[in-house]
Amino acid sequence: MTLFWISTVALVVVACLMLAIPLRSKKANIDAQLRDDLNKALYKDRLSELAIEDDEGLVENQQDLVSDLKQSLLDDIPKQEKQAQSHVSPMAVFIPSAILIVGLSYGMYVTFGATDKVKNWQEVSANLPELSKKLMAGSAEPMTEDEMQDLTLALRTRLHYQPDDSTGWLLLGRIALANRDVTTATDAMENAYRLEPSNTDVQLGFAQALMMSPDEMDQNRARGLLTGLIKEDYVDLRVFSLLAFDAFEREDFAGAARYWGIMQRLIGPDDSRYEMLTRSIESAEARLGETSKKMGQISDNAVAVSITVSPEMAANPTSFLIVSAHTADGAPMPVAAARYPVGTFPRTVVLDDKDSMMEGRKLSDLDGLMIRARIDSDGNVSTREGDWYGESQPGKLGDTIEVNINQQY
Template identity: 50%
Template sequence: MMAFWIGTALLLVVSCILIVYPLLNPKEIDEATQRDDLNKAFYKDRLAELESEDQAGIVGNKSDLVTDLKQLLLDDIPDSKSDAKVSAEKVKWMTIPVILFMIILSYGMYAMYGAQDKVSHWTNVASNLPELSKKLMNPNGVQLTDQEMNDLTLGLRTRLQSTPNDATGWVLLGRIGLANRDIETAIGALTRADKITPDNPEIMLSLSQALLFSADQVDLDRAKDILNYLMHQPKVDLRVYSLLAFNAYNDGNYGKAIEFWKKLQAQIGQDDSRYAMLERSINTAQRELDLQSNPQSKQPQGTPVKITISLSSEVEVPKSGVLIVSIHSADGSPMPIAAGRYTLTEFPVTVVLDDSNSMIESRKLSSLSDIMVRARIDTDGNVSTRDNDWHGESLPIRLGDDVAISINKKY
């Protein structure tokens, strides 16, 4: 911050010098001498004209005209040179007002239209980066708020400008981008980390996860190549199976998704808490596979979902805000299949979502067989922030069943 103010002061000093220097050192011009030279030149020209006119017989009193011309030349001689000196002194006294005007104008305009608050926040974030990083990495710590996540992103970007070869910093930035659903930042940062530290399985795994959330087919193909490479390593990370299953399910290759989920189940064993969740995912994929082989059993196109939302006693409804209702696949994927935005009214309230609320044209709500529903009271109108928002969600259910949700949790 100090460097910023020193820099502005130096720029201001240079500007003042460029403006004030000509005032303090005016170019000395001898106006009297210049006027004398001009009068002499005029006198000589007029004498030559009179000589020509006299020879031509135009004038008859040449001597009188010459006498008058000499008198005019004498009358135009200046009395003194003091006026010029007084004028130069007055100009020098203008330097002080000019300097004051420059200072007031520069810092006044910056105070009105500059980004002083943002610069101050930026420097504070950069100095607090180690503390924010420790808070993020502490598994038993309090979850970072959206503002803290944004601050951490800003601090990391600032540090990476001076240490562009810090692979750990790029990985951290990429994972924060994933957490904030900023896929472009996540892919860019993790790609940079992969170039700095090639063939690092942990970085490659994080990169493939980011690429799978992209809408670009080139990114999706790249994710598949990375996962296939990791799948053929001597020691396969369990997350590779999960990502391969997720990718296969989104591609509609339900048989392959089931295969990967079963391999993952075999690795973790039935005592693991994730086993039951994987079982539900397998069942969902199996129903989708059955629908592919027997299309007549599919739900009618546009099956609506009726959702009744109530509030727990501790929820305080804000004066301004909106109700966000989203429908997800039964495996709890964070990306909604369909969503609706409603004004806040008295609760309980009932809403209905159907194919018209689908987020992606190629994947309609009616294409699912099992779903789960989430509801959130958004307090600031920005769906990407969740600080102090109340929310709730349902258990996995069959598409077409009525849903009842209680909003009872706070971010």
């Protein structure tokens, strides 16, 4: 605040100096002097002319003409004196003008400068350590909405001046996650991850933010981060929770139940969350049963594909599962195809007419078909190097066809 007032005083002083310089160096008004010099020159020239005219006998009363000429020369003297008397001192102009500059400058700042908001911003910024401790402590009394807004403002201010503070970015990202502000959360967590890519808390926060994104690539990146965290010596329960909810959203109910089961084993039956996890597992298993039942009632215009994988295959969590239906002779061009997140195995998917790829030719038009399944590791269907794949025996619509992914290109 002191720096601000010093700066404003300096600016006002500069403005006053800019006013004083032209007043101090103002040129003297020499119009009167120039007029006097001109009149004297004209007077002398006229006297010379009168002398010549008198010698030539052209002038009868030379003295009268000289008297008139002198009188005309003296006519300007009262005006000059009057002008001298009306001269204004530079200080008489400078002092009121300087007062006006100071009054207008600070008056307009008080009126339009939002001094109350600036003061509140400075108080909030100074209160950042206390607000941060309250948030991180997780006290019984939760922070109010106003306190969260103050903390966000203080963090943004600090990060503006200290952009390499990974802890600040992590804290800002967590606040944004609590407020469901996906854009701010993702940007803040990405900055924290850029500064500390090996920090497990940062990785988890970044994965959580990416998981909220509607973009499929962001979600795949989040799964990759979470899968990497599973391999650590200590795994935060939130990692399994995120993986479980993600699997449930993708209708991978077997995977969701498995992750929730791991959480149960980690916390033990005495934990208050144990029963909640039990209900979640039951819900996933019920949905899995419904899906299996639907698979057993496949329409005559669709085909169920039961997919298993070789024990040697290790799929990257960012990979995709591509399932395609071909004519029974194994023609390379698929009649229908679908792409899914890699998920967990074994799993079952269903292809029908909505997955048809060629106009005028539907999956339901086939008398017989075979299924190919491939784990696409790089997201580019035109490249196959390193991908795992498998294909089925010929089958018919309405059947459940089994495919084992056990070969690698």
